[in-house]
Amino acid sequence: MRKSICSLILVLFFSGIASAQFNVKDSVAKGFLVEASYAAQLPGGDMAKEFGWNSNVQLGVYYKTKHNWIFGVEGAFIFGDVLKETGIFDSIATSDRNLIANDGSYPSVSYFERGYDIQFSVGKLFTFNKPNPNSGILVTVGGGYMRHHIRIQAPGAPQVDSLYEQGYDRLSEGFCFTEFVGYQYLGTRRMVNFFAGFEFTQAFTRGLRYDFDLMHMDSQNKHDLLSGFRIGWILPIYQQESTKFYTY
Numbered sequence: 001m002r003k004s005i006c007s008l009i010l011v012l013f014f015s016g017i018a019s020a021q022f023n024v025k026d027s028v029a030k031g032f033l034v035e036a037s038y039a040a041q042l043p044g045g046d047m048a049k050e051f052g053w054n055s056n057v058q059l060g061v062y063y064k065t066k067h068n069w070i071f072g073v074e075g076a077f078i079f080g081d082v083l084k085e086t087g088i089f090d091s092i093a094t095s096d097r098n099l100i101a102n103d104g105s106y107p108s109v110s111y112f113e114r115g116y117d118i119q120f121s122v123g124k125l126f127t128f129n130k131p132n133p134n135s136g137i138l139v140t141v142g143g144g145y146m147r148h149h150i151r152i153q154a155p156g157a158p159q160v161d162s163l164y165e166q167g168y169d170r171l172s173e174g175f176c177f178t179e180f181v182g183y184q185y186l187g188t189r190r191m192v193n194f195f196a197g198f199e200f201t202q203a204f205t206r207g208l209r210y211d212f213d214l215m216h217m218d219s220q221n222k223h224d225l226l227s228g229f230r231i232g233w234i235l236p237i238y239q240q241e242s243t244k245f246y247t248y
Contacts, residue, residue: 027133028066028068028133029064029238030063030065030066031236031237031238033061033064033236034060034235034236034237035058035059035060035195035232036058037057037231037233038056038232039055039199039231040056040228041053041055041227041228042227042228043226044224045202045222046205047222047225048225049084050083050085050113051113052083052084053080054078054082055078055079056076056226058230059076060073060074060075060121062121064236068124068126068127068134069123071121073121074121075119076116076117077116078114078115079112079114079115080112080113081110081113085170088150089160089213092212099154099157099159099160100157101154101155101157102157102158107154107157108155109153109157110152111150111151112150112151113150114148114151115146115147115148117144117146117176117201118144119142119143119145120142120143120144122140123180124138124140125138132185132186135184136183136184137181138181139181140179141180142177143177144176145173145174145175146176147172147173148171148173148224149169152165152168152169166209167211168211168212168213170207170209170211171209172205172218172222172224173208174205174224176203177201178202182198183196183197186234193233193234193235193236194232194234195231195232196230196231197229197230198227199227199229199230200225200226200227201225202223202225203222204221205224206218207219
């Protein structure tokens with residue numbers, strides 16, 4: 001069974017490679033683009049009050065038309081380990097800002113940024129026809145949903161176990177929009193297909209928790225910003241034009 005699955009994956013993979021060779025050099029090709037990318041991002045707006053720079057790993061599936069319009073859906077995982085907000089445990093910490101574990105020791109407390117977004121996007125590839133009509137300047141806009149929070153790890157500290165942690169994690173969610181401008185290259189012969197460029201994300205979020213340290217519900221509207229450089233690899237699966245035969 002495992003051997004059959006591996007064989008199927010290899011067939012699909014090499015089919016993608018073969019299709020990537022189809023008619024790319026001479027004309028505009030249409031088909032699906034499967035993309036995996038990474039972005040290093042800096043926060044802005046209200047998000048910059050909580051976090052520092054973060055990483056963003058994204059997967060997307062898009063359809064490219066004969067007129068170089070691109071439509072698709074993408075999902076990203078946001079993660080980092082730079083927390084700017086301080087003092088969230090002041091109300092339950094000792095005078096030197098330490099928590100006390102079950103055994104009376106001071107546990108090591110770690111903070112992480114975690115989040116994700118899901119967006120639908122549309123864009124246009126502006127090509128220069130020669131030498132490759134499927135490569136050029138890519139401009140896209142997208143919109144969807146974002147959620148992010150603080151992940152807290154404090155082994156042995158009952159004050160912030162899996163239940164009480166929610167009172168300090170600053171969980172927020174809301175609508176988001178992203179603009180991207182960069183360059184996309186689809187190779188004519190080899191499996192070299194990539195894109196790179198600058199993107200800017202705006203999110204309009206609201207808190208979902210009752211904050212224990214602030215002693216009120218975090219219902220304030222927030223304007224979260226993320227900007228950074230994204231680079232990614234593309235697996236194109238082109239659709240061949242049907243051939244028509246006429247008999248008389």
